[in-house]
C-alpha cells in the first residue's frame with residue numbers, strides 16, 4: 001500500500017530527491033528487509049547465505065522468523081539489526097586502527113545494535129563504553145551486551161554532559177543521535193505519526209547540545225562518528241556545518257564501491273554517506289566521520305584511593321579457573337560482586353566508576369555469599385567462560401524454551417550444584433541441581449513471556 005506521508009515531509013523530499021521520488025515511494029510499498037548480524041565469537045545459525053556487502057557478519061533473511069522463540073538469540077549468537085546501520089563496520093575498518101587498544105564511546109547506545117557490533121570489531125584489550133541516558137533503556141542495553149558476551153565493554157547510564165569533564169579520554173566516539181526517524185517510516189509507522197517540522201527543529205537543537213557536551217571527551221586526532229536515521233538537512237548536513245564552524249575538524253572519506261548504492265555527500269568538504277531504501281537493501285541512514293584536529297588536554301586517570309577491592313587469594317584461585325582468555329586477567333571486587341575486565345583497562349574502568357554511573361563493567365563472574373561463590377548469569381553467556389569448570393546439561397529445543405521461560409526442569413537424578421544449560425553448543429544460563437529437580441536460575445526480567453506459536 002502506498003503510504004500517506006506528512007505533506008511537509010513529502011514536499012521537502014520531492015525536492016531533495018528530485019527525479020527519484022517515485023522510486024522512493026515505491027520502496028515504501030515493499031516490506032522492509034530482514035537482517036541480522038552474527039556474533040563472531042559464538043557458534044551461530046549458518047543457514048543464511050545472503051551477505052550484507054558492508055558488514056562481514058551481516059546476513060539478509062528470506063523472511064522474518066519468530067526470533068523470540070529461538071534460543072540462539074537469547075544466547076547472543078546473533079543480533080537482529082537493520083542492515084544500513086551495519087555500515088559502521090566500514091568506519092572502524094577504514095578509518096581506525098583496531099589492532100591497538102582503543103577507548104571507544106557509544107553515547108546513545110540502547111538497545112545495543114551499534115555497541116554489540118563495536119565490541120566485536122575492537123581488539124579484546126580495548127574498552128567500549130556503552131552509554132544510555134534513559135534508565136529502562138540502559139537495562140536493555142546491559143542485557144544485550146551481556147548476551148553478546150565480550151568482556152571489553154562497560155555500560156553507563158549518564159547524560160551527555162557527564163562526559164564533558166572526561167577530556168581527551170576517547171579515541172573514537174559514536175553519536176547515533178536521537179532523531180526524527182524519517183528513515184524508519186517504512187519499518188515503523190509510529191515514526192511517521194510522530195513526525196512534525198517542530199520535532200525536526202527540536203531534534204536538531206538536541207543533537208547540537210549532545211555534540212557540544214561530548215566533544216571535549218574526544219582525543220586530538222580522535223574520530224567522531226555522527227549518525228542519524230533521518231534525511232533532513234537540519235539534523236544532518238547543517239549540524240555538521242555547525243560542528244565545523246565551531247571546531248577544528250576534518251571530514252574523513254571512506255572508499256565505497258558504487259554497487260553498494262550508498263550516496264556520498266561532499267558539500268564544500270563536508271563529507272557524509274546516505275542510505276535510502278530505493279538505493280540499498282536497508283532503511284534510511286546518514287553517517288559522517290569527523291576527525292578532531294584541535295589539540296585537546298587529557299584528563300589524568302590517577303585516583304587518590306582504589307575504587308575496587310582486590311579479591312582474596314582463595315577467591316582468586318577459584319574464579320581464575322572459571323575464566324579463560326589469552327589476555328591478562330584482572331578481577332575486581334565491588335562489595336560482593338566479582339567482575340572480570342581486561343587487565344589493560346582496569347585503571348580506566350576504576351576511573352570511569354568515579355565519574356559515571358556504571359551499570360555493568362566487564363563480565364560479572366560471581367557473587368560472594370557466605371564464603372561461597374555463586375556464578376553470575378553474565379558469566380554463562382560470556383566469551384571468556386571456561387566451560388570445563390562446570391557440569392553441562394545439553395537440552396532439546398523444547399527444554400531450552402522451557403528454561404528460557406524460567407520454568408522448572410525435571411532433575412537428572414545424579415548431579416548436584418551449579419550446572420550450565422547448553423543448547424546447540426550455546427550456553428543459555430545456570431541451574432542449581434537438586435535431587436529431584438533443576439532450580440532454574442535464569443534472570444526473571446529476561447525470561448520469554450511470549451506464548452508458544
Ligand SMILES: C[S@@+](CC[C@H](N)C(=O)[O-])C[C@H]1O[C@@H](n2cnc3c(N)ncnc32)[C@H](O)[C@@H]1O
Nearest residue numbers: 108109110111112113114133134137176177178
Ligand atoms: C537512535 S537511538 C540509538 C540506537 C542505538 N545506537 C543502536 O544502534 O541500537 C538513540 C538513543 O538516544 C537516546 N537519547 C534520547 N535522548 C537523549 C539525549 N538527550 N542524550 C543522549 N541520548 C539520548 C535514546 O534513548 C535512544 O536510546
